[in-house]
Amino acid sequence: MNKIIKTGLFGGFARAAFIDVTDMVNEEIKIHSLSPLATAALGRSLTMGAYVCANLKSPSDTFSITVNGGGPLGSIVIAGGDHALRGYVDNASVDLPLRADGHLDVGGGVGKDGFITVIKDLGLKEPYVGRCELVSGEIAEDFAKYLLVSEGIKNTAAFGVKVDKNGCIAAGGVVVEALPGITEDMLFILEDVMTNFSNVSDLVAEKGVKGIYDFYFSHLDAELYAEEDLTLRCNCSQEKIDSMIKGIGKQECEEILAERGYIEAVCHFCEKKYVYGKEELDKLWEK
Ligand SMILES: [Zn+2]
Numbered sequence: 001m002n003k004i005i006k007t008g009l010f011g012g013f014a015r016a017a018f019i020d021v022t023d024m025v026n027e028e029i030k031i032h033s034l035s036p037l038a039t040a041a042l043g044r045s046l047t048m049g050a051y052v053c054a055n056l057k058s059p060s061d062t063f064s065i066t067v068n069g070g071g072p073l074g075s076i077v078i079a080g081g082d083h084a085l086r087g088y089v090d091n092a093s094v095d096l097p098l099r100a101d102g103h104l105d106v107g108g109g110v111g112k113d114g115f116i117t118v119i120k121d122l123g124l125k126e127p128y129v130g131r132c133e134l135v136s137g138e139i140a141e142d143f144a145k146y147l148l149v150s151e152g153i154k155n156t157a158a159f160g161v162k163v164d165k166n167g168c169i170a171a172g173g174v175v176v177e178a179l180p181g182i183t184e185d186m187l188f189i190l191e192d193v194m195t196n197f198s199n200v201s202d203l204v205a206e207k208g209v210k211g212i213y214d215f216y217f218s219h220l221d222a223e224l225y226a227e228e229d230l231t232l233r234c235n236c237s238q239e240k241i242d243s244m245i246k247g248i249g250k251q252e253c254e255e256i257l258a259e260r261g262y263i264e265a266v267c268h269f270c271e272k273k274y275v276y277g278k279e280e281l282d283k284l285w286e287k
Pocket of ligand 1: 234235236267268269270271272
């Protein structure tokens with residue numbers, strides 16, 4: 001199951017979120033034939049996306065996050081709203097040698113020469129756009145810096161993905177936010193607790209996210225707010241692709257048709273194919 005558990009800490013001077021996207025990552029492996037490296041990068045990004053998604057205020061709010069560090073994986077895009085997520089990585093088959101410590105080289109795959117860009121459509125006149133330079137391409141550090149610099153939220157984040165030859169064993173993480181009025185002592189305790197999460201995917205596999213909360217946080221004057229389910233779901237549709245094809249223009253469509261005999265559009269997120277032959281295109285122009 002994919003889920004996020006939100007809690008208050010220290011009677012309200014901090015809050016935490018515990019995220020499990022293991023099933024979602026296994027679905028993504030099937031959809032995109034992800035390499036282990038792409039699995040780790042997309043899985044960590046989905047963990048980040050789950051956090052952003054679950055903190056939107058209204059079911060009609062939407063978001064997208066793009067991470068582009070110039071590495072061989074290319075851009076990673078996560079989007080969604082209302083507890084549903086979708087995501088892809090440009091180059092899903094890229095793999096790199098393991099790092100000296102035996103871990104997948106996510107930072108090397110993503111690169112750090114670029115930005116994390118977060119766009120939130122909150123139903124206001126203009127969407128919110130936050131942008132921050134990447135730190136390492138390891139995703140959690142990059143997201144933590146984004147939250148601090150762009151949204152003014154003091155936080156620490158740990159994300160991880162554990163893979164073996166059969167797929168994803170565990171994917172998820174922990175985000176802890178300091179709230180106004182927090183004391184130095186509380187910050188010290190939180191920093192100390194967070195040192196346990198350098199291999200957070202092992203803990204997600206062993207204890208589950210509720211178990212992580214119980215073991216490391218429940219004694220910190222904590223309050224369990226909510227456990228919310230998350231799903232992987234694309235929002236592409238025939239109507240959307242129709243209007244995209246219309247945007248190409250009749251003349252150009254007819255040229256492609258004459259050359260290839262059909263027009264094919266593939267959704268980046270779910271890889272669903274939309275195919276248009278002469279008959280479908282004629283119908284489209286009639287509408
Ligand atoms: Zn789709």
